[in-house]
Amino acid sequence: MSGVVGAVPLQQEYDVVVVGSGGGALTGAALAAKAGLATLVLERTDLVGGTSAYSGGACWLPGSDVQQRSGLPDSTEGARTYLNAVLDRPENARVEALLRQAPRLVAELEADPLMELEWIPFSEYYDAPGRVPMGRSIQPRSIRRDELDPAVAAVVRPPVERDRAGRGGRATLSGGQALIGRLAAMVVRDGGTIATGHHVTGLRRAQDGRADTVLAEGPHGQVEVRARRGILVAAGGFEGSPERRSQRGTPGDAAWTMAPRGTNTGEIIDAAAAIGAATDWSGGGWFCPGLLQPDGSGSFTLGFRGGLMVDQTGRRYANECLPYDRFGRTMAEAPERVPSWFVFDSRESGRLPAIAMPEGDPADHLAAGTWVTAPTVDGLAAATGLDPARLTATVERFNRFAASGTDEDFGRGEDEYDTFFAGAGDPNKALVPVDQPPFYAARFVLSDLGTKGGLVTDADGRVLDTVGVAIPGLYATSNSTASVFGSAYPGPGAPLGAAMAYASLAVEDMARC
Template sequence: MSDSVVGAAPLQQEYDVVVVGSGGGALTGAALAASAGLSTLVLERTALIGGTSAYSGGACWLPGTDVQQRAGLPDSTEGARQYLAAVLDEPDQDRVEALLTQAPKLVAQLEADPLMEFEWIPFAEYYDAPGRVPMGRSIQPKNVRRDELDERVGAILRPPVERDRAGGTGRSTLSGGQALIGRLAAIVLRDGGTIATGHHVTGLRRNEAGRVDVVLVDGPDGPVEVTARRGILVAAGGFEGSNERRAAHGTPGDAAWTMAPRGTNTGEIIDAAAALGAATDFSGEGWFCPGLQQPDGSGTFTLGFRSGLMVDQTGRRYGNECLPYDRFGRVMAASEDRVPSWFVFDSREGGRLPAIAMPEGDPAEHLEAGTWVQADSIADLARTAGLDAGVLTATVERFNGFTATGVDEDFGRGVDEYDTFFAGGTGPNKALTPVDQPPYFAAKFVLSDLGTKGGLVTDADGRVLDAAGQPIPGLYAASNSTASVFGSAYPGPGAPLGAAMAFASLAVEDMQRD
């Protein structure tokens, strides 16, 4: 058996189900298929499984389940329906209903397996809208020790982002996205599934009857073809890693700034399906976030600003820095003079960034590279960063005035529960802390993303549709390979994973109806 093929047998020519990708949606589909007794193959183009899901906190926006009930939350399917009705703009109601109906069934099905257990995590939802649950309704898999799972999983599991980018290895205790991917992969392998890493899918093919049933793969030993008897599930991420496709679809940002593992998610599989007549929709753009720029030019997911303020290239604030990250990212993307931005902060945290950045990087390396600058006065800080000293000084003075009154007259920072979720200030508004302790710092920020959210158009069963709105036989899709059920909105923590998992499970259910 090749070192790149993990499972009960070497790579075969035929399987019941072939899954393209190995993130949370892909492995949910694969785990359910394998557990149902279907021969299942997972194809991952890199040497490690998990994709961006393995980097994530593992939050899953799956409302109305027993997990929320066990935690005593005022969550329900109807409440989530009300929330989405207020948040989404012109949604596909059939898909929304499919997600809401499937969520509790999926979680119950997964938790019936001894390898999977979820818990509620407090994490505020992203909109003040009817149906919102105080402190959030998102759930995540419980932590699990690496040695509690099949050792083959640990050998191919992508490490957390800060370790992966540095060439390191994973931790002995898996949490968040690590726990999700590890647990699902363990189910796949336990139930006879096969995971083939280093296998890059280059195309798809229809048979004479018009069914898409062949996956073209570039493997370690050369090109191979694999046939899927029941269905092909495309859940391989978006096109965030391709600047060419980003430009073609009008998606802001840059491949260098995305949080997807390097060298992945370049969108070829979406194009391959489109070449067979699949409909596409790229209007949702992406799951955006402010990205702390690193000395190597990459960006890193940043949220939870505890103090400080963000300014554009004129030295002026342009938004509530404590907005949910996708909403602030969209504000950032609204004007060219906001990318890059500068985040101004003081020394009250010992010169560390007063936010959660994954990874943050070493402050000394930032200062040496110029992605951070430091000065003893705001005016000098502005000059070092190439900003207008008078404008930045006035901006900081105005902001500090708001911290004294507790009211952000410009952008309302600290009014919403999300604004104060990470904050710990001691003034009248805990989301407003003065910038008044020298030396001062400014960190360069770019527009990062957790992936794009445009791609294949699917129905409520996860079936890929053609331009006439008809299902393409044999072809299914989920995750960021599809046009998001949420459109351009990001309802709450774990919305990408929750939707990916729900529609992957619906796809596998439909495959079993054939």
């Protein structure tokens, strides 16, 4: 029996209630519905997918048949070696659960005719033992919108540049939209309900201590829904809440986050804490340099193939080609780095030599002052308020590095990730001189793909209380939890892969109840 999607009336009880509709949430919902459990997804907005829909759809799920088919030197043991090298304090039980579950989850998803997965070349983020050359991440294949249930296709959140402009999605869903569209279609096909426009406001425990009730405000008023098997919280972090960011010392700003506007404000995490759940905010966030937009928002930016970043003193402070989270964390280390200025020249006809989502129109940036231009570096310094002598010296030093092929300050171009997006620099393709006037400077802020502090969970995705005991009936995954990776970001799709793996473990535990 097919399920439903949209602003629909709810039943009073389901087996499984999922809060959120990102990749982790819908993985859990799809597997629960497939197992014959009456499943409800509660989504706050009118569209499903959250930040996952904005993503490239990469999933860090090592050791699966997808990597083996592609001939990669990937394995569970290699991934274990890699995580042990890059994580500060590996939580062995949770890490082992992730590594054990990843290939099993991929096999289960691939067995479904609605899910097709493939390897994508995208370098992992640390030069460490166990790293796979050109990466081990996988992603769903693109799918045409008309291949999906029309009701599902109508509610998949568009790419960020279209969503922010109030435009609909494209005819072909790729990356994160493909992941969300495929998973949502699985949920509905197998009888699940995806209820949009339902803002969860609280949770309740029964007299026996079990978390069994979800309170929400929906299009038909206040509702209470009981979960017979379990509640899965997978509704993002608190990145959209200025107050919660301030309280928890999270760098950046709610205006600069990549979360869909008006979402991910952390109420569900607080609701779980109110019924006894433990929390951990130490992971901070999944950070990135953000191209400041004329409206004050930030744009996820990666793949710098030219130019240089300077702080408010006119000095470089990092390898601009670092993986985005590592660069963002370096940016957050000193107040003079937010905002920064990215200096580039005219060799790409005044376009930003990087991938920014969205980039925006250069003319709009120049009119708003988020970009400035000048015929000389001295003139650029005057337009930005930077010290002319310092900026000129910084650019000249960078150009000498480009000529020699060696970045003596930060080693730009020495790692495979540095050159993954690079163009035609010579002798080091990651080092391109800034010497073709007119010159430009774009203002950059500290953006994020979400926060990564939240509910404390165990290896089965069960939420723990403040003394470390699992709260019966309550599970969590995605950015609603304290990340298994701590402050690290191992590689492309680490947030999605972990969210999906722990969602599947949670559903397995619910099915045993």
